[in-house]
Amino acid sequence: MVLSIVTILLGCSQSTEKRQTAGEAASTIQADPNDPMSNKGIGPVKEVVLGELDNAMVADGEKIFKQLCSACHKPEEKFIGPAPKGIMTRRSPEWIMNMIINPEEMVKYDPVAKQLLIDYNLAPMANQNVTEEQARKILEYFRTLE
Amino acid sequence: MRTLIFLSLISLAFLHGCQPRQGGMAGGGAATDAASRVYVAPGELDEFYAFFSGGFSGQLSVYGLPSGRLLKIIPVFSVDGEKGYGFNEETKPLLETSFGFIPWDDAHHPQLSHTNGIPDGRWVFINGNNTPRIARIDLITFETAEIIEIPNSGGNHSSPYATENTEYILAGTRFSVPFPQQDVPISSYKETFKGVLSFISVDPKTGHMELAFQVLLPAFNYDLARAGKGKSHGWSFYTSYNVEQAHTLLEANASQYDKDFIAAVNWKKAEEYVKAGKAKEMPASYFHNIYDDNSHMATSKEIKTVKVLIPSECPDMVYFLPTPKSPHGVDVDPTGEYIVGAGKLSADMSVHSFSKILEAIENEAFETHIDGIPVLKYEEIVAGIVSSGGLGPLHTEFDDNGHAYTTFFISSEIVKWKVGTWEVVDRAPCYYSVGHLMIPGGDSKKPFGKYMVAMNKITKDRYLPTGPELNHAAQLYDISGDKIQLLLDFPTVGEPHYAQAIPAHLVAPNSKKYFSLEDNVHPHVTKKESDTRVVREGNVVRVYMTTIRSHFAPDNIEGIRVGDKVYFHVTNLEQDWDVPHGFAVMGAHNAELLIMPGQTETLLWEPDRPGVFPFYCTDFCSALHQEMQGYARVSTKGSDTPLKWWVGKQE
Numbered sequence: 020m021v022l023s024i025v026t027i028l029l030g031c032s033q034s035t036e037k038r039q040t041a042g043e044a045a046s047t048i049q050a051d052p053n054d055p056m057s058n059k060g061i062g063p064v065k066e067v068v069l070g071e072l073d074n075a076m077v078a079d080g081e082k083i084f085k086q087l088c089s090a091c092h093k094p095e096e097k098f099i100g101p102a103p104k105g106i107m108t109r110r111s112p113e114w115i116m117n118m119i120i121n122p123e124e125m126v127k128y129d130p131v132a133k134q135l136l137i138d139y140n141l142a143p144m145a146n147q148n149v150t151e152e153q154a155r156k157i158l159e160y161f162r163t164l165e
Numbered sequence: 166m167r168t169l170i171f172l173s174l175i176s177l178a179f180l181h182g183c184q185p186r187q188g189g190m191a192g193g194g195a196a197t198d199a200a201s202r203v204y205v206a207p208g209e210l211d212e213f214y215a216f217f218s219g220g221f222s223g224q225l226s227v228y229g230l231p232s233g234r235l236l237k238i239i240p241v242f243s244v245d246g247e248k249g250y251g252f253n254e255e256t257k258p259l260l261e262t263s264f265g266f267i268p269w270d271d272a273h274h275p276q277l278s279h280t281n282g283i284p285d286g287r288w289v290f291i292n293g294n295n296t297p298r299i300a301r302i303d304l305i306t307f308e309t310a311e312i313i314e315i316p317n318s319g320g321n322h323s324s325p326y327a328t329e330n331t332e333y334i335l336a337g338t339r340f341s342v343p344f345p346q347q348d349v350p351i352s353s354y355k356e357t358f359k360g361v362l363s364f365i366s367v368d369p370k371t372g373h374m375e376l377a378f379q380v381l382l383p384a385f386n387y388d389l390a391r392a393g394k395g396k397s398h399g400w401s402f403y404t405s406y407n408v409e410q411a412h413t414l415l416e417a418n419a420s421q422y423d424k425d426f427i428a429a430v431n432w433k434k435a436e437e438y439v440k441a442g443k444a445k446e447m448p449a450s451y452f453h454n455i456y457d458d459n460s461h462m463a464t465s466k467e468i469k470t471v472k473v474l475i476p477s478e479c480p481d482m483v484y485f486l487p488t489p490k491s492p493h494g495v496d497v498d499p500t501g502e503y504i505v506g507a508g509k510l511s512a513d514m515s516v517h518s519f520s521k522i523l524e525a526i527e528n529e530a531f532e533t534h535i536d537g538i539p540v541l542k543y544e545e546i547v548a549g550i551v552s553s554g555g556l557g558p559l560h561t562e563f564d565d566n567g568h569a570y571t572t573f574f575i576s577s578e579i580v581k582w583k584v585g586t587w588e589v590v591d592r593a594p595c596y597y598s599v600g601h602l603m604i605p606g607g608d609s610k611k612p613f614g615k616y617m618v619a620m621n622k623i624t625k626d627r628y629l630p631t632g633p634e635l636n637h638a639a640q641l642y643d644i645s646g647d648k649i650q651l652l653l654d655f656p657t658v659g660e661p662h663y664a665q666a667i668p669a670h671l672v673a674p675n676s677k678k679y680f681s682l683e684d685n686v687h688p689h690v691t692k693k694e695s696d697t698r699v700v701r702e703g704n705v706v707r708v709y710m711t712t713i714r715s716h717f718a719p720d721n722i723e724g725i726r727v728g729d730k731v732y733f734h735v736t737n738l739e740q741d742w743d744v745p746h747g748f749a750v751m752g753a754h755n756a757e758l759l760i761m762p763g764q765t766e767t768l769l770w771e772p773d774r775p776g777v778f779p780f781y782c783t784d785f786c787s788a789l790h791q792e793m794q795g796y797a798r799v800s801t802k803g804s805d806t807p808l809k810w811w812v813g814k815q816e
Contacts, residue, residue: 141788
């Protein structure tokens with residue numbers, strides 16, 4: 020009873036659009052959401068195919084990262100949030116992009132993101148209103164941080 | 166058990182609410198199902214935005230209707246520590262005038278911008294009465310975007326009314342003053358004083374205001390105004406009192422004559438005279454201040470001339486309409502045909518007909534001329550008299566069904582009457598002593614109707630007592646049926662002289678959520694944390710600082726000296742809705758900064774003693790908000806402490 024009231028309240032506080040995104044995403048979560056490499060996270064990004072490294076995208080991605088993310092993330096060392104160095108071996112590309120685009124829902128519903136929030140002293144991952152296209156470029160930049 | 170007690174408490178409360186109050190006005194006057202009609206459930210949104218003037222607060226309050234919930238106070242003419250308005254370096258120029266920096270004014274009449282005579286949801290204008298000014302508030306940011314000073318005015322009261330397409334904002338002077346302003350005996354009033362009406366043009370794209378021209382009139386008190394619309398589009402109307410031209414004890418001396426005038430100005434004709442070069446270019450000094458949303462800064466400019474039209478040299482431009490008993494409000498019905506003059510010292514109201522005015526002009530039905538201005542014959546222009554039985558009529562607004570509603574200050578009520586037949590159809594008491602009233606769109610060609618708000622001058626026992634000073638009371642009525650029904654009382658800020666309301670859907674979709682960091686062209690912006698730095702230029706120290714949840718960069722600063730002027734240029738790097746950061750430093754002689762996402766704001770700090778002083782974020786921003794702090798070390802004058810700054814680890 021208490022639970023269902025909470026659900027209704029939560030439901031009302033979000034826009035219809037957001038609720039649909041969460042619902043759809045929930046069904047696409049792979050076998051084990053706790054397995055970081057198969058977990059695609061929650062958000063609009065369903066499938067990312069990585070081709071050969073695109074240097075123009077890398078340069079754009081680095082610029083966007085510096086502008087919107089570097090206040091909390093240093094490429095190679097832990098700062099307010101984790102360092103993106105080596106992230107491609109720790110998380111799926113879809114999870115990374117969803118975390119950038121949809122941080123509020125990720126830290127609420129995704130088990131890996133939830134744990135990260137706790138590990139990083141509840142410092143919130145700010146929503147910097149990054150577009151999907153921008154997030155893809157940031158991802159390309161992350162591929163160079165091995 | 167607990168539930169039971171709770172329920173019975175609720176029913177008690179309801180029962181109590183229905184009982185006539187002991188000692189107060191019987192019953193409080195509300196409709197029986199009022200609660201359900203004003204209840205906006207948690208998470209639901211109001212139907213209308215209502216903009217209430219702050220009166221002597223100098224600000225503009227935004228309320229939701231029908232709930233009466235206060236949504237925001239927009240600082241306009243008065244400094245506001247809550248938002249750093251007038252304290253940060255960026256907004257100080259908005260309050261510059263020919264008298265220097267003025268931190269306060271008395272704001273009376275909000276006016277929504279109109280397109281085709283209907284509120285369009287772009288801007289709200291409001292007048293500063295004391296040091297004559299008009300401000301424009303942008304309804305994308307809900308911030309003051311522009312303020313223009315009005316020269317040759319002695320109290321900008323009959324202002325700022327919009328013409329049908331906001332071609333002009335009207336600004337008449339309540340107090341006449343020497344023209345040009347000069348040192349003369351007050352007793353030379355009749356010879357040296359003048360009343361000036363100003364026409365402020367508004368750029369339809371940017372909203373930027375410009376003082377297009379002024380019209381020089383005899384030294385009466387020009388009290389309130391409205392622009393014509395529909396058939397009277399192209400004209401503007403101003404009530405006057407004190408045609409006796411008294412300059413002392415006006416309480417008695419300005420009420421001698423039976424009639425004063427409504428000044429009717431054909432502004433299209435005035436435009437032609439200006440184009441034809443008939444205006445005199447007169448020396449003046451007034452300030453025009455504009456805030457830019459990309460540089461996040463206001464700039465100030467002094468202007469030194471003004472174009473003035475003199476009616477005796479410009480025939481067919483101004484007429485006087487005799488109107489009984491010191492008229493206060495002058496309100497034009499939605500068709501533009503009827504001009505209602507509310508004689509505040511009488512019981513009746515005279516309604517003039519615009520068609521009859523045109524006819525009287527055509528037939529030269531003039532009683533006399535004053536300074537070359539024809540005075541029309543009263544009986545030739547009156548369409549009807551509203552005999553209400555009330556006392557002290559002040560202001561009139563209109564609904565969408567052909568009715569007018571007039572406030573009566575002395576008899577403390579609103580009277581509903583039929584436009585055209587002048588018959589009184591209903592009346593409702595106000596608690597207490599109503600001044601202005603407002604119906605959404607009630608000054609426009611197509612009133613939205615539905616609700617009416619009374620703004621009362623006296624509060625007394627309507628709320629829990631709060632000492633001698635009480636917030637003014639507003640009252641919401643339902644006017645959708647035959648009978649006016651009182652729904653709600655709610656307190657307001659300062660003294661709301663007037664308000665206007667607009668359906669929320671015309672404004673809400675345009676409301677800005679955050680400023681794009683990419684578009685920020687502030688001269689001292691810092692767009693990424695790696696660019697943060699501290700620069701010394703003589704005794705000026707500039708701190709280029711950024712904020713993000715939840716730290717400042719830099720957060721440790723050394724090498725500041727006593728006597729320095731330290732400018733904290735703080736850029737909020739957040740790019741999300743509702744994530745402002747605050748900035749406050751110990752001993753600052755101004756206020757905090759409240760920096761919106763993507764914005765840059767500057768605080769000047771002049772440390773007067775050595776030590777290490779904390780600064781911190783004042784607006785709760787995240788679970789780590791309490792950790793959002795820093796230190797500034799101040800050394801003695803002439804010390805050689807090196808200038809250093811860092812965040813995280815000392816470099």
